[in-house]
Amino acid sequence: xxxxxxxxxxxxxxxxxxxPTPAAITLLAPSGTAAPSRPGSxxxxxxxxxxxxxxxxxxxxxxxxxVKALAAGVELTTAKAAPPVDAEAAEQADxxxxxxxxxxxxxxxxxxxxxxxxxxxxxxxxxxxxxxENEFYRTDDPALRDGVVxxxxxxxxxxxxxxxxxxxxxxxxxxxVRDEALRDGALPGWFxxxxxxxxxxxxxxxx
Numbered sequence: 344x345x346x347x348x349x350x351x352x353x354x355x356x357x358x359x360x361x362x363p364t365p366a367a368i369t370l371l372a373p374s375g376t377a378a379p380s381r382p383g384s385x386x387x388x389x390x391x392x393x394x395x396x397x398x399x400x401x402x403x404x405x406x407x408x409x410v411k412a413l414a415a416g417v418e419l420t421t422a423k424a425a426p427p428v429d430a431e432a433a434e435q436a437d438x439x440x441x442x443x444x445x446x447x448x449x450x451x452x453x454x455x456x457x458x459x460x461x462x463x464x465x466x467x468x469x470x471x472x473x474x475x476e477n478e479f480y481r482t483d484d485p486a487l488r489d490g491v492v493x494x495x496x497x498x499x500x501x502x503x504x505x506x507x508x509x510x511x512x513x514x515x516x517x518x519x520v521r522d523e524a525l526r527d528g529a530l531p532g533w534f535x536x537x538x539x540x541x542x543x544x545x546x547x548x549x550x
Contacts, residue, residue, distance in 0.1 A: 443527070443528065443529065444529070444530075444533050447520070447524035447527070447529045447533060447534075448533055448534070448538075450520050450524070451517060451520045451521055451524065451533075451534050452537065452538040454513070454516035454517040454519075454520045455517050455537070455538075456538075457513050457516060458510075458513040458514060458516060458517065460513075461506065461509050461510040461513040462510060462513075464506045464509075464510075465503065465506045465507055465510050468499060468502050468503040468506050469503060471499045471503075472496065472499040472500050472503050475492060475495050475496035475499050476496060478492050478496075479492045479493055479496055521534050
């Protein structure tokens with residue numbers, strides 16, 4: 344009986360064996376050492392992080408002194424340098440963008456100019472048709488009225504009908520050009536405002 348009690352007291356007094364720490368990779372290393380492979384994810388990186396502490400029994404505990412020793416001459420080996428900028432390629436891309444802008448702006452402003460011209464032509468023919476109508480009913484000479492005024496009036500009405508058809512097409516032209524340009528990579532700001540004004544000498548006036 345006494346032997347059993349003594350064995351139990353010895354077992355309770357014996358401390359449990361420490362659990363071994365799993366192996367891990369080194370994230371921070373002195374400059375000049377080979378860089379470890381880039382981890383696949385942040386979770387994987389967190390599982391594999393280990394700091395290289397100073398050697399010795401006292402260095403296993405992180406203190407101000409051990410942190411200073413650890414930070415001396417280390418670098419983050421998972422960083423990746425940005426690729427160098429190709430200045431010539433960047434200049435070429437800027438030039439191509441400027442050419443594209445000039446092309447689509449010219450087409451858009453031309454469509455707007457054609458719309459304005461079509462509107463002006465319709466107004467002119469409407470006034471001409473009204474004038475000839477009044478002249479037809481005021482003319483007493485049948486030969487002049489039927490032989491000169493009436494044919495001119497009929498032609499003005501035919502021209503007015505054709506001009507109105509052109510105006511309907513011209514009204515949608517600027518939006519169609521802009522939509523086509525946006526699909527080609529144009530910027531919306533290219534089509535704000537209008538074309539540069541021309542001075543008396545033919546050069547573009549300053550805005």
